[in-house]
Amino acid sequence: xxxxxxxSAEQIGEILRAHDGLEGPLIPVxxxxxxxxxxxxxxxxxxxxxxxxxxxxxxxxxxxFYHDFREEPAGxxxxxxxxxxxxxxxxxxxxxxxxxxxLGIGWHQTTPDGSVTLEPVFxxxxxxxxxxxxxxxxxxxxxxxxxxxxxIAEVRP
Amino acid sequence: xxxxxPRDSAAKALGxxxxxxxxxxxxxxxxxxxxxxxxxxxxxxxxxxLLEVDSEAGRIAFGPVGPGDVAGLFDAGxxxxxxxxxxxxxxxxxxxxxxxxxxxxxxxxxxxxxxxQAHGGLAGLRRALxxxxxxxxxxxxDSGLRGRGGAGFPTGxxxxxxxxxxxxxxxxxxxxxxGDSGTFADRMIMEGDPFTLIEGMVIAGLxxxxxxxxxxxxxxxxxxxxxxxxxxxxxxxxGLLGASVLGLGPxxxxxxxxxxxxxxxxxxxALLNSLEGKRGVVRAKPPLPALEGFMGKPTVVNNxxxxxxxxxxxxxxxxxxxxxxxxxxxxxxxxQIAGNVRRGGLFETAFGMSLGAIVDDLAGGTATGRPVKAxxxxxxxxxxxxxxxxxxxxxxxxxxxxxxxxxxxxxxxxDDSADMLAQARFAMEFCAIESCGxxxxxxxxxxxxxxxxxxxxxxxxxxxxxxxxxxETMKAGSLCALGGFxxxxxxxxxxxxxxxxxxxxxxxxx
Numbered sequence: 239x240x241x242x243x244x245x246s247a248e249q250i251g252e253i254l255r256a257h258d259g260l261e262g263p264l265i266p267v268x269x270x271x272x273x274x275x276x277x278x279x280x281x282x283x284x285x286x287x288x289x290x291x292x293x294x295x296x297x298x299x300x301x302x303f304y305h306d307f308r309e310e311p312a313g314x315x316x317x318x319x320x321x322x323x324x325x326x327x328x329x330x331x332x333x334x335x336x337x338x339x340x341l342g343i344g345w346h347q348t349t350p351d352g353s354v355t356l357e358p359v360f361x362x363x364x365x366x367x368x369x370x371x372x373x374x375x376x377x378x379x380x381x382x383x384x385x386x387x388x389x390i391a392e393v394r395p
Numbered sequence: 396x397x398x399x400x401p402r403d404s405a406a407k408a409l410g411x412x413x414x415x416x417x418x419x420x421x422x423x424x425x426x427x428x429x430x431x432x433x434x435x436x437x438x439x440x441x442x443x444x445l446l447e448v449d450s451e452a453g454r455i456a457f458g459p460v461g462p463g464d465v466a467g468l469f470d471a472g473x474x475x476x477x478x479x480x481x482x483x484x485x486x487x488x489x490x491x492x493x494x495x496x497x498x499x500x501x502x503x504x505x506x507x508x509x510x511x512q513a514h515g516g517l518a519g520l521r522r523a524l525x526x527x528x529x530x531x532x533x534x535x536x537d538s539g540l541r542g543r544g545g546a547g548f549p550t551g552x553x554x555x556x557x558x559x560x561x562x563x564x565x566x567x568x569x570x571x572x573x574g575d576s577g578t579f580a581d582r583m584i585m586e587g588d589p590f591t592l593i594e595g596m597v598i599a600g601l602x603x604x605x606x607x608x609x610x611x612x613x614x615x616x617x618x619x620x621x622x623x624x625x626x627x628x629x630x631x632x633x634g635l636l637g638a639s640v641l642g643l644g645p646x647x648x649x650x651x652x653x654x655x656x657x658x659x660x661x662x663x664x665a666l667l668n669s670l671e672g673k674r675g676v677v678r679a680k681p682p683l684p685a686l687e688g689f690m691g692k693p694t695v696v697n698n699x700x701x702x703x704x705x706x707x708x709x710x711x712x713x714x715x716x717x718x719x720x721x722x723x724x725x726x727x728x729x730x731q732i733a734g735n736v737r738r739g740g741l742f743e744t745a746f747g748m749s750l751g752a753i754v755d756d757l758a759g760g761t762a763t764g765r766p767v768k769a770x771x772x773x774x775x776x777x778x779x780x781x782x783x784x785x786x787x788x789x790x791x792x793x794x795x796x797x798x799x800x801x802x803x804x805x806x807x808x809x810d811d812s813a814d815m816l817a818q819a820r821f822a823m824e825f826c827a828i829e830s831c832g833x834x835x836x837x838x839x840x841x842x843x844x845x846x847x848x849x850x851x852x853x854x855x856x857x858x859x860x861x862x863x864x865x866x867e868t869m870k871a872g873s874l875c876a877l878g879g880f881x882x883x884x885x886x887x888x889x890x891x892x893x894x895x896x897x898x899x900x901x902x903x904x905x
Contacts, residue, residue, distance in 0.1 A: 261690060264672030265655060269614075290672075303674040303831075304655035306614050322576030323771055324807045326821070327734035328762070360658055360775075360825070362615050363579035364408050365807065366440035366732065366739030375617045379408030 249274060250282050254289040264290060264300055268307055277308045313348040313355040315393040318372040319381075321358045324365035329382070333369050334358075336383045340390055353394045396429050399447040399454065401501065403436035403586050404618040405579070410461060411444040417462035418446075421469050435587015437501035438741030439488050447483055448473045456483040488742065488757075493719060495727050496704045497743045500587035506625055508633050511590045517635070519709030523598045524643050531602035532558055535705060537713035539725025543580075544570055544661070544698030545773065545802040545876070547724075547791040550705075553695060556685035557603040560693035565605035567596050568670065568689060568696045571612040571619075572654050572661040575774025577805030580729040581699035583741055585612070585619040588703070589626035590635075593649060595702035597640055598709055599695055600647040608649040609689070611666050614656055623651050658775075658829040662875045663696040665831055676831045677875045698803070700729060721747035724790035734771075734807035735761045751785030754808055765810035769818075769892065773802025775825055776880035778887035779815065798887060800880070815892035820848040822884040826877060837878025840869045844885065851896055859896060862889065 253270045257263040267286060271278050278301055287294045301307045319334050341349050341356055348355040364370035367379030373389060381389075400406070400415050415431055422429035437445060442458035446468070449455075457468060457478040464478055471479075480486060494500075503510040511517070523531050536551025557565055569592065573581040584592060596608045612620050627649050630636045638646050657675045659665045664678035667689050688694025704726070708716045716726045724746035730753060732739050737759035754760070754770055761767055769779040778799035780787065787797050794801045809818075823844030830837045844865055850858035866882035873879040889896055 260650075262671040262673075265669060266652065269653060269655070296673075299674055300672070303676075304657050306655035323775060323818070323821070324577045324734040324805075326818075327807055327809045327813065359615055359656075360829075361574055361576045361578075362404075363573060363582040363619075364405055365577045365579055365734065365805065366736070366741075367405050367408055367443070368734060370408060372615070372617075377404045377408040377618065379405060 246275070246279060246281060247285060250285050251289075254286065264292070264297070265304075268301060272307060275311075277311050280309065313352050315353060315374055316355045316357060317389070317393075318357045318359040318362075320360070320362050320364070320368070320370040322361040322365075324361075325369040328368040328380075330369035333381055333383060333386060337386055337390075340387065349394070351394070354390070396427065397432055397449045398429055399432045399434045400444055401436045401587075402433035402505070402618070402622070403443070403501075403583060404616070405440045406436055406443040406445070407618065409440075409443045409459065413462040414444045414446060414460050414465065417465035421465050425469060427469075432504050434503065435500045435505050436583055436741075437483060437489065438497070438583065438743075439486070439738070440740040441738045442480070445483075452482050454483045456480040456486065488738070488740070492743050493727050493745055494743050495707045495716070495719075496591075496700060497584065497588070497729055497741065498707065499591065500584060503588065505587050505589055505622060506629060508590065508629060508635075511588070515710060516590055516706075517594060517641075519706035520594050520598055520635075520641070523601055523709050524641065528558060528602050528604060531598060531709070534709060534713045535602065538708045538716040539713075539720070539723075540701060540704060540708060540716065541724070541791065542698055543700035543704070543728070543803065545575075545776075545800065547801075550697060550701050553685055553697070554599065554602050556683065557605070557693045557695050560686055562693050564607070564690075564692045565603055566689045566692060566694040567599045567603070567605045567608035568663075568667065568694055569596055569608065569610040569699055569702055570661065570663060570666055570696055571610050571616075571699045572666060573613065573616075573699070573803065574658040574661045575776075575803050575805050577733040577771065577807035578731050578774060578803045579733075580731055580741060580804065582616055582619050584699060584703050585616070586622050589623050590630065591703045591706055592623075592699055593626060593630050593635065595705035596649060597635065597644075597647050598705050599697065599702060601640070601644060603693075603695055605695065606646045606648070608647065609670055610649060610651050611654060611660070611670060612651060613654050620651065620653055627651060657831075658825075659831045659875075659877055662877065664875070666696065667694065674831070676833050677877075679874060700803075719745040721745070721788060721790050721793075723792055728789065728801070728804050730757075730789070731803075731805045732758045732808075733805060735763055735810050736808045737762050746790045747788045749785060750780060750787050750789070750806075751782075753789070753806060754785065758806075758808060761808060761810040763810050763812075765812065767808055768811040768813050769809045769815060769888075771807040771809070771818075771884065772805070773800045773883075774805050775822060776800070776876060776883055777802050777805075778883040779809075779818065779891060780887070781891040783891070798883070798890070800883065815888040815895040816848065816852055819885045819888040820845060820852070822881050822888075823848060826881040830877060834872070834874040834878060836869045836872035837874070837881075840865055840873075840878060841881060844869070844881070848885075856897065859889070
């Protein structure tokens with residue numbers, strides 16, 4: 239069952255209080271909210287703004303500036319493929335095209351069954367074992383089409 | 396028996412966790428007492444996962460090891476085996492290096508303060524604790540250390556500015572937002588020897604009179620962040636961080652912050668805004684962050700490698716460090732060799748090695764076996780060098796003279812299948828995606844740049860001078876290096892690989 243609005247307000251309040259005393263707490267707060275909910279719910283904005291004494295517009299501005307923060311829930315698994323130069327030199331564009339075809343979605347989209355969200359990422363620091371990917375926080379190197387197919391099969395049984 | 400399997404993310408990305416599981420299972424099956432140490436990486440990524448065992452002759456390496464090799468390694472008593480490489484220190488890649496910043500990386504357990512100290516850790520800090528702040532800053536200045544993040548500004552001068560400022564609070568900010576493609580030195584030190592970074596930050600705090608430090612890392616580095624968070628916790632428990640540094644010095648503490656996927660936050664003023672909880676928008680300079688940085692207070696902003704190099708400078712003295720290098724590039728540089736290479740990884744050496752020696756000798760050419768076409772040095776804002784520039788020695792001024800930059804010393808190799816027009820287009824596209832939006836040449840210029848490259852691709856040769864002109868505007872008019880340096884990859888692609896731009900014109904005409 240989804241938590242009710244009152245429950246989420248309670249949870250967001252706890253997150254905000256846990257960050258009291260930090261210098262410049264907004265980014266850590268947003269990370270914590272996203273870790274708890276999987277995204278930043280719209281209801282969280284006024285609560286965060288009020289607690290940190292900034293405007294809702296400022297909170298929205300920060301959320302929309304950073305690639306990491308999402309305002310909609312993602313799929314059950316998040317597949318990030320590196321698109322930067324070192325990975326390009328090892329065929330990342332080809333692998334990415336294969337991923338989009340295999341999943342039938344584009345960048346930043348989620349498969350209709352809700353299993354996988356596909357995200358581009360610019361450098362995972364795995365440039366000597368390119369192309370690189372990050373699946374739910376797990377690093378993968380030398381990702382070719384076959385490895386990608388195996389991975390997709392693993393997360394989409 | 397001790398078995399070392401790196402916890403470095405490159406090793407994990409190539410199956411280190413599966414190897415560890417296989418080692419534990421095999422040891423259990425054979426009833427053997429085995430301690431698995433999760434060290435950092437030695438930097439030989441093509442040999443990862445690199446498994447090592449202790450022996451009378453030192454550490455013996457095996458690699459690349461897959462889980463299927465493990466039973467065989469036990470059968471062979473970790474002696475003669477197809478994956479045996481011999482003593483790690485005797486491998487050509489290791490022997491040819493001058494490991495100062497990375498001396499402990501791959502050797503020690505990154506989360507053992509005992510191991511850290513047994514290998515020289517804290518010696519630099521202990522010496523600094525007996526020195527005046529001025530003497531600490533002078534030592535760093537005399538070492539010739541320059542910012543390893545890319546700008547190459549002398550670290551000691553930056554510290555002196557902060558030390559000389561009067562304020563109720565000062566800060567040390569470690570820029571760990573290593574977003575440049577082809578670079579992973581920061582990640583490797585954070586995963587492989589995090590206490591070195593902490594020690595360097597504490598010394599910086601002593602030198603300039605700061606009691607608070609931030610490490611601004613990246614969300615793209617989950618493994619590094621986990622190691623850092625644990626290292627900070629252990630450093631506090633040990634008394635390296637806290638109310639009195641080692642019980643001998645003033646207070647210093649460190650807080651780990653994680654960015655949120657914005658490349659521009661690697662620029663120091665955008666990073667400071669992000670730390671303050673704002674959009675990562677670049678600030679105009681002056682005021683310098685050294686005088687008005689985090690929360691308007693005097694702030695040292697240094698790259699991970701700059702800070703992680705400070706302990707060895709304090710331990711062994713400025714002149715020891717300064718004696719390595721070439722011209723105005725003093726000391727050592729951790730080269731990160733990546734992309735389409737046979738042997739990729741991290742190689743720390745004195746400044747001055749030629750690009751050709753790096754690409755042909757160290758890296759052994761391309762992984763695909765095809766000829767090298769272009770080498771991008773210094774990340775997405777670095778120039779593409781053709782083979783004709785392979786005699787360029789590795790140094791700040793030496794690269795600037797050839798229309799390039801060394802940046803954070805990432806070296807990305809491309810074979811002859813690379814389309815340099817597509818690479819130029821990507822540079823503009825990346826700038827458009829990552830622009831913070833504050834200044835017009837970057838925000839609008841990058842978008843127009845993509846369109847102009849597309850015109851060239853459609854055969855419109857008249858768009859080539861337009862692209863050159865646009866690059867001049869971006870270079871001269873942008874507020875920071877994102878807009879200002881995007882012309883490097885674009886113009887170097889156009890200058891050194893004109894066929895890729897004119898060929899498109901011909902193809903379109905046919």
